[in-house]
Amino acid sequence: MEEKKLTLNLDIRSGLPIYTQIVNQIQSQLVNGNIKPGDQLPTVRALAQELRVNFNTVARAYRILDKERIISTQQGRGTYITEIPPPEVSERLRHESLEALTQRFINEAFRLGFSEKVISQMVRDSLKSMKEAIINDNE
Amino acid sequence: MEEKKLTLNLDIRSGLPIYTQIVNQIQSQLVNGNIKPGDQLPTVRALAQELRVNFNTVARAYRILDKERIISTQQGRGTYITEIPPPEVSERLRHESLEALTQRFINEAFRLGFSEKVISQMVRDSLKSMKEAIINDNE
DNA sequence: CCTTTATTGTACTAATTGTATCATTGTAAC
DNA sequence: GTTACAATGATACAATTAGTACAATAAAGG
Numbered sequence: 001m002e003e004k005k006l007t008l009n010l011d012i013r014s015g016l017p018i019y020t021q022i023v024n025q026i027q028s029q030l031v032n033g034n035i036k037p038g039d040q041l042p043t044v045r046a047l048a049q050e051l052r053v054n055f056n057t058v059a060r061a062y063r064i065l066d067k068e069r070i071i072s073t074q075q076g077r078g079t080y081i082t083e084i085p086p087p088e089v090s091e092r093l094r095h096e097s098l099e100a101l102t103q104r105f106i107n108e109a110f111r112l113g114f115s116e117k118v119i120s121q122m123v124r125d126s127l128k129s130m131k132e133a134i135i136n137d138n139e
Numbered sequence: 140m141e142e143k144k145l146t147l148n149l150d151i152r153s154g155l156p157i158y159t160q161i162v163n164q165i166q167s168q169l170v171n172g173n174i175k176p177g178d179q180l181p182t183v184r185a186l187a188q189e190l191r192v193n194f195n196t197v198a199r200a201y202r203i204l205d206k207e208r209i210i211s212t213q214q215g216r217g218t219y220i221t222e223i224p225p226p227e228v229s230e231r232l233r234h235e236s237l238e239a240l241t242q243r244f245i246n247e248a249f250r251l252g253f254s255e256k257v258i259s260q261m262v263r264d265s266l267k268s269m270k271e272a273i274i275n276d277n278e
Numbered sequence: 279c280c281t282t283t284a285t286t287g288t289a290c291t292a293a294t295t296g297t298a299t300c301a302t303t304g305t306a307a308c
Numbered sequence: 309g310t311t312a313c314a315a316t317g318a319t320a321c322a323a324t325t326a327g328t329a330c331a332a333t334a335a336a337g338g
Binding site: 074 | 314315316317318322323324325
């Protein structure tokens with residue numbers, strides 16, 4: 001089960017740029033379950049060779065998907081599906097999962113011996129710096 | 140019980156290099172008392188086999204921790220947690236491990252699609268209810 | 279003791295992966 | 309035609325991980 005074939009069909013006549021087609025088709029295959037969170041995508045070079053395009057074109061598609069948090073790319077390592085696309089998941093379930101996640105986090109932080117004040121300050125700082133990083137990405 | 144199992148959980152989707160994840164998790168386990176000064180860590184090859192990575196990846200993590208004076212590696216002997224961590228080291232360690240923990244948490248929450256506002260509200264709520272629980276415990 | 283063998287971390291290098299930058303090409307507007 | 313711009317390609321680069329050989333220490337056998 002190590003190899004996902006990930007057959008993408010490019011259509012020259014569609015008029016859409018190749019990188020857009022790659023983005024769309026990977027999203028589709030994720031939605032229909034053909035690929036799943038945690039799966040490794042082909043390397044930019046491997047997929048490029050299969051599609052007979054330049055690997056930078058694939059890299060561009062991957063960069064878009066990465067920005068959308070659908071995949072996680074890591075230089076030297078590869079590209080992995082990250083997101084559990086939550087469109088039809090109920091709001092209540094999503095909220096509960098955040099609640100569970102938060103409690104695990106706070107529990108662990110308490111276990112490390114940190115006070116409520118320090119924890120909430122750290123959350124504020126992290127949120128701030130992470131927001132700034134995203135802003136920088138967008139321009 | 141001579142053997143510390145040192146269960147580390149690598150997360151492909153975190154985007155962090157493996158050696159960084161190893162560093163962070165060993166720091167955390169030291170801060171929370173799961174491992175203690177004087178303890179011997181697994182050999183680079185043993186931990187590598189368990190994590191299914193190349194032993195040089197573990198060696199790289201150990202080298203970083205060694206440079207930070209958190210562990211002491213000795214060729215031919217093994218790797219040990221430093222006996223008397225200087226106070227400023229242990230304080231920095233505590234801070235860094237909370238930082239890493241917080242970033243993992245926020246990353247995961249973002250990945251689930253929550254906004255900054257919702258996340259910080261949830262943290263506030265959780266901290267509040269957890270504090271109340273502790274108060275109730277104490278009386 | 280001394281020698282040999284196994285075990286452990288180290289050093290260096292190679293391979294694999296994504297990134298950054300600029301050049302080229304094609305297409306549309308003017 | 310010229311220009312502007314978007315898409316793609318070419319090339320060089322950086323980061324991570326893997327492969328191989330080695331050195332230091334400990335353990336075992338004599």
